[in-house]
Amino acid sequence: MAETTAAPTVTAGSLLRQVPPAVLVGVGSGLTLIGISVLAGWLQGLVWDDLPPKLGVDPDAAWWTILLLTCTGALAGLVVWKAPGHAGPDPATVELVSPPLPLRALPGLAAALILTLAGGVSLGPENPIIALNVGLAVVLGMRLLPKTQAVFWIGLALAGTIGAMFGTPVGAALLLSETSPGDARIPLWNRMFAPLVAAGAGAATMLALSDLDLALPVPAYGGFHPGDLAIAAVIAVAASVVGMVGVYAFPPLHAVFHRITHPVVLLTLGGALLGVLGVLGGRDSMFKGLDEMKDVSAHIGDYSAGHLALLAGVKLVALLVAASVGFRGGRIFPALFIGVMLGWLVVAVFPDVAPAVAITAACVGILVAVTRNGWLALFMALTVVPDADLLPILVLAALPAWLIVVGRPQMIVEGPATPRA
Template identity: 30%
Template structure:
């Protein structure tokens, strides 16, 4: 006991000082974690680059090289039918027989559900490669997030078997960041997508964000470097030659309201259709998935026969089709764009119900097509229509408003930034209406019992 420095007795109501939520950032273990995620970013980004190149070359081989090799001048109109039926057989078998569920259900939207186990990764990879490569209307972002996160979590479990759940979660998230680092046009867009979808905030977000940003930056360098070294080119959704944009006008703010409402209603219909079609699939997946593939092929054939445009407009995720659609917009009449929206929208719903992949890319394509369609009307420029359509449709399908605004701004470059005020209006309107439409209806209240009078006979 030190009488010169008497200890003040604690009052009964005194509470201990609050723990510092940022204390993990000051530890040596966290610095080691940052280095580990930077190192992991290299192979994970290279694997994601290979995944995207594989699916792209598979699409070209199946729909261009193989028909020619079999003696056709070009792919016959019926060609998508056997290709997508075979895709349904393979994907259905993966989901039924391989460990896990071969990825999450795309009909449920883009979700961050944690890194999958190592045993689930083969099923996720095969189902996604076949779904995307064979022509289903589904995107690559969700499988890449799952594969990147699962591979990173598997590595940390092997290197540090005693790692706690929080460390595994942070490393898994960093792997997901690396896997989609430049797929959406910029590492920043992918970071926004994952942060907003995860729902993290405050100090927890900061602790998880820094390793993710490090892995994402390293991954972006790998994507660019591999595209140059291999001669295969970069893999990104960024629109190569966006239309010219001028300052927003009062009429275009009115069109922002129209696009916001229209995309919310269209997105609600597509989600409801996908969820309805999905209900019987788990009970008979082995034959309903091939039927879904035939339905997607039939919609693509109907569009090609009805418009004279390529069936590829309806098939695939839209990742590589959005730039050509915008560049050749003069060749698409209003009627052709309406039929494109109807056929690709239905194919999108069917694909989400039965195949495996992500919901982001087809929503961007549909939004861009909707904006092009409305730009035929007076008072709406092509650039503003495409930018607002991309933002409004993506938020209707994903429910992520910040990411949707950023997607429209970055994918269109300067045109997107010029149209940003219009995009914000369209996204807000679409998001608010989508939330209202998706709200569960309260069950009707039970009628109150009739009071019994005392003394009644």
């Protein structure tokens, strides 16, 4: 019989020695996210709110929206073209967590992300900010503790960033329970100890230094009703089908756009198309979608079913265009916006459906399709409508939605890197 290798011994002392680097990485990940967000928010306010009155321009004029997004595309294209490392790989071709980037590529990636967030592009910060924090953690961590493996620092940076992004270590715990970095012979909680410290430090940093609040102004759930199980399942399945439409459309759209070989031309064209979509859907359909979905929810009485369907449709197309042409950004927050709009659409058509059930079930369905991560989908749904009574309904609703997406393509392209003419 083959002799099995004993699992490495893990002691309380060895775990405690991981706490200082985990705290440093978690706090650093939170500070990076805060810094990028503050700078992008300042630039967004300057360009979209302060500049038009000074120029005597109507900020809602169609030509102004198209011009700003076209300029955003041109500037992002220049960064991708000329910055060292070309602002990282084409985001359409990489997972949420990709191999660490070299240090020289990180400034360009940060600049491209700031342009995406400030310019009105329908992408979120998640992929680039994770790549930034992973790259920094690996480079600095390996210099500080050269005997540690890169996977240790990758796990800390991923957990710290997720914890900071959502203001809680729970999301990182759920995500890490699937990826479970490290030696599989070591019990899961021993492997997750340091990443959870990093996630907690990142979340604490974000909560201490920002006013992060992802919850929507939604009427409280009135309590469990057996019929809600069937309703939630139908909504989640329908939303997952909508998500799969985007998944299947993504590779051919990417291929069509990437017939253009120069990044400046490609991203300028993409920005112009996003400007047209922004005119069609209005300001609510632009940007990463977090503030916009909260604003729509706060004034839901002003939105008809047709308007909500338009917002969901425009956002889906804008997400596909932005991700296809190479804007640096993530797809989770825009997908979450689509889910919220689909949930409100259900309520507009069927007023007897509880908004909390409709919105969370739609978010689960769309996120299962886009992220292919059931835990993340459940966590995000309960983040926007934080009610524990919904958990059993959503877990059961996620199962038929998972049957729709299992074995089907993911929202990633096996294709060429970003053009670097």
